[in-house]
Amino acid sequence: MNLLNPLGLLATTAAALALASCSTGGSSPSGFLSNYQQLDAGYGTADAVSCYVKPGVNLKHYDSVMIDPVTTVVASAGINFEVKDQLAAYLVEALRSQMKGELKIVTVPGPTTLRVRGALTDVIENRSAAKPVTTVHAGARARLSGTLASAAVATFVANCSFEGEILDSATGQRLVAISDHRLAAKRVGTPATPWTSIRSTVNARAAKLKARFNTLRAR
Numbered sequence: 001m002n003l004l005n006p007l008g009l010l011a012t013t014a015a016a017l018a019l020a021s022c023s024t025g026g027s028s029p030s031g032f033l034s035n036y037q038q039l040d041a042g043y044g045t046a047d048a049v050s051c052y053v054k055p056g057v058n059l060k061h062y063d064s065v066m067i068d069p070v071t072t073v074v075a076s077a078g079i080n081f082e083v084k085d086q087l088a089a090y091l092v093e094a095l096r097s098q099m100k101g102e103l104k105i106v107t108v109p110g111p112t113t114l115r116v117r118g119a120l121t122d123v124i125e126n127r128s129a130a131k132p133v134t135t136v137h138a139g140a141r142a143r144l145s146g147t148l149a150s151a152a153v154a155t156f157v158a159n160c161s162f163e164g165e166i167l168d169s170a171t172g173q174r175l176v177a178i179s180d181h182r183l184a185a186k187r188v189g190t191p192a193t194p195w196t197s198i199r200s201t202v203n204a205r206a207a208k209l210k211a212r213f214n215t216l217r218a219r
Contacts, residue, residue: 022218028179029075032119032163039179046130050179061216064104064113066169067095070140073121075132078152087120087160090199095208102210109169111195118164122156124181147182147194154189157198 026035039050053121070088095116096105111174123132148154 016162026071028163029125029219030121030123030163031117031134032117032121033037033165033177033179034073035174038174044193048052049181052174052177054173054175055087056139058219059114059175059213062103062112062114062217064106064110065099065116066106066109066113067092067099068115068117069136069138071117071119071134071136073119073123073132073134075130075154076122076152077130078150081135081155082136082143083156084120085137085140086142086195087157087198089140089142091118091120091204092137092140094200094202095144097203098206098210102214106186111170113169113170114175115172116164118162120142120160120162121163124161142199144195144196148187148193149191152189154191157193158189 006077025038027034033039036050037050070091071086072088074084099105104112109115121132148157162178164178165174168175169172
């Protein structure tokens, strides 16, 4: 069971190096990403991965990274703070684990520091939703154990999408962005799915991110 594929973070960005659009404007349906029209190959569709890579981007001189607190934008009913905080904690934990040793993890911007922003959301194009709740998970903690235990939570996890971007921390310039809204490719989660499975999947996706990031830096 391959849950939470959108939590692949920026794992597919290296494959998107040839995709770059010069158009700008608009925000993502969740409101997390600005200049959403800058993303190519899927903008305006629900069943797609939309990507942007700055033309000619060179990451070789970056030696450190800032990881922002994960944001959740959730419109589904029955999803409490602990569930959202659990997913946010998994994402930050996986990012820090994979980046450690590759890049120095810092808390202040600098000329050789990247900044990673990420959001988990169930608010996408062409999908009706209740009023979304936006939460920034500073100090996110994984408190839940056992199984998902709820059909509402299982459905949310299976349909949760990822939006993220990598910025130059000193200038704020966008280097890479991705929006993964592949609803048709989602797997079915059940109340019996264990949280350990979700954590393992997030870790595996972050490992792929590291491998692709290394490839990107080596170009």
